[in-house]
Amino acid sequence: MINKQIESFLQESSNPLIVILGPTASGKTDLSIKLAQRFSGEIVSADSRQIYKYMDIGTSKIKDTERKGIAHYMIDIIDPGTEFSVYDYREMAISCIDKVKWKGRTPFLVGGTGLYIDTVIYNYSLSPCVVTGVRDKLEEEYKNKGAKYMYDKLRSLDPFAARKIHPNNYHHLIRALEVYISTGRSKFGQSKKDKSGYDLFLVGINIDRDNLYERINRRVENMFDDGLVEETKKLVGMGYSTNLSSMSSIGYKEIIAMLGGEISEQECLLLIQKKTRNYAKRQLTWFRKNKDIIWI
RNA sequence: GGCCCGGUAGCUCAGUGGUAGAGCAGUGGACUGAAAAUCCUCGUGUCGGCAGUUCGAUCCUGCCCUGGGCCA
Numbered sequence: 001m002i003n004k005q006i007e008s009f010l011q012e013s014s015n016p017l018i019v020i021l022g023p024t025a026s027g028k029t030d031l032s033i034k035l036a037q038r039f040s041g042e043i044v045s046a047d048s049r050q051i052y053k054y055m056d057i058g059t060s061k062i063k064d065t066e067r068k069g070i071a072h073y074m075i076d077i078i079d080p081g082t083e084f085s086v087y088d089y090r091e092m093a094i095s096c097i098d099k100v101k102w103k104g105r106t107p108f109l110v111g112g113t114g115l116y117i118d119t120v121i122y123n124y125s126l127s128p129c130v131v132t133g134v135r136d137k138l139e140e141e142y143k144n145k146g147a148k149y150m151y152d153k154l155r156s157l158d159p160f161a162a163r164k165i166h167p168n169n170y171h172h173l174i175r176a177l178e179v180y181i182s183t184g185r186s187k188f189g190q191s192k193k194d195k196s197g198y199d200l201f202l203v204g205i206n207i208d209r210d211n212l213y214e215r216i217n218r219r220v221e222n223m224f225d226d227g228l229v230e231e232t233k234k235l236v237g238m239g240y241s242t243n244l245s246s247m248s249s250i251g252y253k254e255i256i257a258m259l260g261g262e263i264s265e266q267e268c269l270l271l272i273q274k275k276t277r278n279y280a281k282r283q284l285t286w287f288r289k290n291k292d293i294i295w296i
Numbered sequence: 297g298g299c300c301c302g303g304u305a306g307c308u309c310a311g312u313g314g315u316a317g318a319g320c321a322g323u324g325g326a327c328u329g330a331a332a333a334u335c336c337u338c339g340u341g342u343c344g345g346c347a348g349u350u351c352g353a354u355c356c357u358g359c360c361c362u363g364g365g366c367c368a
Contacts, residue, residue: 049332083330086328086329087328087329090328113331113332122328124328128329164326165335168334169326169335172326172335173335244330245333248330248333251332253332282332286327289325
């Protein structure tokens with residue numbers, strides 16, 4: 001069924017990109033391997049955690065033996081201590097897609113990070129991450145003067161952005177101020193979603209909620225059996241800690257809390273399961289607004 | 297068999313003679329330099345059952361069902 005559709009899609013398009021998306025534990029990996037085999041494809045990952053080296057179990061990274069000889073990109077590309085931004089992702093992913101095309105193969109973009117996917121399939125205008133120190137200063141100011149002060153500041157500088165950001169949303173607030181102060185323009189000034197140059201075929205994996213949650217619960221249990229705790233210990237031993245965005249991923253953060261004696265092993269397991277369920281729900285919220293997705 | 301304490305939202309429980317509310321879970325949503333991050337929204341349920349008292353009972357009384365504890 002989906003094979004037929006892809007077949008005719010590929011015949012008609014000159015610049016195809018097949019996207020496979022869905023919440024965690026929905027079976028993206030299996031489907032992508034099958035389709036890549038069928039359509040001589042190669043896979044570009046759109047997963048914000050699998051980019052990190054050494055974080056395998058907690059991110060359900062695909063194993064070499066499971067790849068069936070299909071080339072994968074954007075996995076294991078950076079060290080957990082390295083800063084990585086959406087801008088970096090977009091640049092690298094697009095060049096990977098180009099590479100797959102030059103090889104005469106079909107590019108598959110597969111993953112669950114909605115922002116990363118959108119960044120590639122729409123023409124997001126992102127600018128490189130320039131460290132100017134503005135952010136540090138803003139964070140310092142936030143700590144000293146509080147949320148309300150900072151929000152008022154944004155309101156007077158960039159009322160349009162302020163209207164779109166909730167006062168409690170720390171990350172968004174800081175970023176909006178940073179953009180305005182360092183560029184003199186609103187963060188939302190260029191928020192236009194134009195289609196990218198690719199011919200897109202979007203496949204979403206849909207599972208009913210109860211089933212999905214059961215799969216998630218089981219997957220987390222398996223992670224414990226497979227050595228998530230040991231993997232986390234190893235990462236901590238290498239000097240990576242929770243203040244890194246890599247290590248604040250679901251799973252690692254909770255294990256670290258358990259190792260620190262803050263929660264019991266049972267609590268830790270339940271917490272990770274819950275956080276993962278909540279995450280899956282957020283992913284679905286993101287995907288739902290894209291009306292071009294064909295759900296299977 | 298007797299005595300005591302419970303039975304209220306999926307779970308843990310609070311509460312009032314004028315038909316009820318928190319936490320957790322869950323739901324819907326936002327998102328363009330951390331995105332597995334960050335943030336917002338949403339609480340009607342035979343108040344265990346039946347009968348009685350009352351203008352009115354989830355709240356008082358009686359009986360029954362049911363969970364736990366103590367004494368025999």
